Amino acid sequence: MTYVKNSFLHLFRFLRSTMSYFRDVLLLHGFMLFILLPFLTSLIKFILRRGQIDYLSYDSIGIILRDHPGVLLALIAVLLAILIGVFFEFTFLLISVFFIKKKEPISLRQLLRGTLIQLKKIRPSSILFFLVYFLLVLPFGGLNFNSDLLAKVKIPAFILDYIFANRVAVIASVVIAYLVLVYFSIRLIFALPQMILRDRRFGQAVKESWQATKGWNFLRLLGQFLLISAAVMLLASLSYGVVLLLLSLVETNLPEYALPGAVVAMTIMQFVFLANIVLSTVGIFYITIASMDDSGLLTGLPEWFTKSAAGEKEAWSFGKVSLFVVVAILFGIGVGTYNTNYLSNYSLKEPLTISHRGVSNGNGVQNSLDALQKTARLHPSYVEMDVQETKDQQFVVMHDFNLKALTGVDKRPNQLNLAELEDLQVTENGKSAPLVSFDDYLAEAEAADQPLLIEIKATPQDSPDMVERFVEKYKDTILAHQSILQTLDFDVATKLKELVPEFYVGYIMPFNIVGPPISKVDFFTIEYTTLNRNFIDAAHDDGKDVFVWTVNDEDTMTRMMFYGVDGIVTDNVDLLQQTIKTDLKDPTYADKLFYFVTGIG
Template identity: 80%
Template sequence: MDAGDVKMKDLKNSFVHLFRFLKDTMAYFRDVLLLHGFMLFVLLPLLTSLIKFILRQGHISYLSYDTIGIILRDHPGVLLSLLAVLLAIMIGVFFEFTFLLISVFFIKKNEPISLSQLLTGTLIQLKKLRVSTILFFLVYFLLVLPFGGLNFNSDLLAKVKIPAFLLDYLFANRVPIIAAAAGIYLILFYFSIRLIFALPEMILRDRRFAQAVKESWRTTKGWNFLRLFGQFVLIGGSVSLLSSLGYGVVIFLQSLIETHLATYALPSAVIAMTVMQFIFLATIVLSTVGIFYITVSFMDDLGLLVILPTWFKQSADEPKPVWSLGKVALFLVITLLFGIGVGSYNTNYLSNYSLKKPLTISHRGVSEGNGVQNSLAALAKTSQLQPAFVEMDVQETKDKQFVVMHDFHLKELTGIDKRPNQLTLKELEQLNVRESDQTEPVVSFDDYLTKAEQLDQPLLIEIKATPQDSPDMVDRFIQKYKDTILRHDYILHTLDFDVAAQLKEKVPAFFVGYVMPFNIVGPPVSNVDFFTMEHTTLNRNFIDAAHDDGKEVFAWTVNDEDTMTRMMFYGVDGIVTDNLSLLNHTIQQDLTDPTYSDKLFYFITGIG
């Protein structure tokens, strides 16, 4: 058989694997749901309560990067306890990974396995754990699986939040960081494929660490590398495509019913939402086991999984258990209760869940291009639209004053090839900003405050921090403007986490926000009062998590009616926009009148 025939056979096998993977969906449900249920409702609450108890014993209010030094220096008992919890989390994740890997292995081998035997096999692997294995697993989990094309989503680590100072560093160094991240991603992607079999080799074939790594490296080179990559793309893409099509068909059918059979709109919406929840559940199951299925299938094709584990006892000749009347009755009762619970929740969600009226916030002090950004003239015009806040930008000047300016470089707005902090305030006030065929002078923060006070217009002040700022910039800002800000209930936010933390620490009465261009893993650990989040990655999970932490969420920059309505449905506390008139109109028209189809769409897009 020549190389071309081999490649065609491999391509055919890829689609065969895809078909079998989707066909066996129901076989994965028991193990995945049992495990997710245990992690979510038993282990996670237990570990969360334990961490809170440990912190309370050390009189530490919260766990973040800025409390690590205190813990290291003053609380060795807390440190050891937290390390023990971290070890427990890693063991729990290893248990989760091993349990699912063994489960998929037996499904692929078409060998029925009882839950007790599955747990036995998993516990046997736990007994073999060594420090080196845990360290390798940590590297494998964090640096291999996320870049393999399908993620192993662990409930235990899904709650980990990225500290805000790391996000701040990324935002402040976007160009070099993005370039470096792209290079690192390609490297990690390559290693993720080459090392993908290492841990399964250790678990399914009892290989030692060095032997498992060597075997994985040997079997994933050349054409096998491309085959694995193709499998990830095919299965991952197919799962996403099928779920998207499923959601689309359900929403389309619901919209037809609302148009032609309005009397049945609510009952059909309840059914439609239930179907969408099932699709979402199936997507979670398939996404969770996808990484395992690809790995096991490929290893099986290579002849690496020819024998079953010695601890497994085949039960093919034993008669299948017959359900007694009691078991059938119990199953029916549980199903009925579950159906009633889901139906009640869905009915309540579709009938009573309304949109939340957000604060209206003008972006850079303009609306529909009614003036030059951050200018006094635009402030006067925009104030007539009565926004809850006008958002504007402040930077430090060369002579340690403060100027109203958004850009970190003056070239685009003024034609001057300098940064604002390279000129004095007097020099900056001699410049004109040109935008949308309009021209206005650069204005000092003092003059902007005076105009806002005259107009009785509340402000959302964004402090644009730069590496060239003076060390005492925050202190001087507070000293000069604290009374004015508090007297008029102005609020502040910034992209620089350190500045946000200082503002809140030095003046607790300030209402301070942290600006996040994107949502990675939920709200970061911080002491701020609110987050300002770029709307394209903002979802209901982030907002609910922030609200649970006692923090508000503002969405920026939202300029179309559909997104405004969706943000209100998610429950954002404020919307930053370039079009205040549209936002005001949307709030008046859409605040209490979304269709059931809209609610279904918001539901599915808001849980990601």
């Protein structure tokens, strides 16, 4: 009972004390979000353009390593700049919370000065530990401190789908690994703060953290982390819910004030979002500092801190007051204009409907003729399917790079001839169907008058002229039938477009990091969890369409339509078509604000 009471006391003290530091933390986040991040993103794009590299992805790393040492060095420099930026952000916030705990006011100037002093003390061991601490332990251990510079580091849903689609042993291994990372996250939680606040060396800091977090202290820290995370999330959710409810009442009862009310509501929600960033970011630091204090690991005030400088209240001159008023007015006009445009101009867009692997609502085995026939009766815009090269340089319809999961044969498709592959049975969801050649699948699609979205799944074992032979054999049929193509391999996508400019070609991006790459393709297909409005706007400005995969629930379908995607890949064509019929209308302002909250970033 005492533990629960102390946990809530820590929570309330944290919430109360943090209010005085909103300014400093918001200024830091503003700098990171609106200055440093755009600068680094533009710098990466500039480096790639100067090196005449169209994209940055896993299949371009080898080219950069081999042919572009200058680009490699420049990208490493940017990576180091990001790392230093994250360290600066961490140190700034840590020192801020340290002074919250010490109940000592500190000026922004002194905070910056203290942070820079700590940056000068960085040792090689600090950098190595920092990499492990932030890029491995905390993000995947669930204790990330929400750095703006690391905000794009996400685990895409397709990876989770793959993990949970496999055996129990794989799921168990992932769960165990996750729990181990959480354990090490907490056991090492004091190490880096010790290195920063007390100038401890790496080995000593790790030893002291390990000693201070054993037994009951470990459970106490874990409970407090969970409590603060839940409290901050609950506050934000309640705030958003109340604002949306009030706006709905205004729209229903006072429709003439709906737009002004929505602008005010959106402004409040933006403030709540910023407040949530502050609270969730500083929360982990407050628990850490408070626990260090309880364990006797905190020192006194640092030598560089001067009480008089921090405690003096500067008089507001006429010039400062005038500057503050001008900035506030300009900020208010900017926010009001942006919010009004957002609420007035956005409307839902009808997307192309695309059946994932030729299946809808489990009506057959993926990439089979039977499923194609049934799905074609639903008349989707396209049926997405997968093509791989065989050992005898033919083409088979198959998604997986290994046949074992679907056929029981532990071989790659390119290790067997087409005739051998056609003798195999594919089993899925209690159904069975023969493996089929691309020629037969294409003929069936033609007979059903069903255009295809053909994904070419390239492998290192493909013949050197695979793309050329594919184009020579199928070009006329693909164009006549108005089918389109996509691939995960950037070189294959580029070659398809160069060989046949009339082809409508897409490049598949598993996740969004720095926006759409420079490319000659016609569209991008991106996994939906990291997609945002900024990516879509940037792609559209460059004349590219955006398809999204794999969307299987109504809420996400509606949200993707609101973002303006051009096509939705789904496992349930019926649901997507019904959602388009019922939800393709001008959304209410409350709907728009809901999509705004769920799609920020």
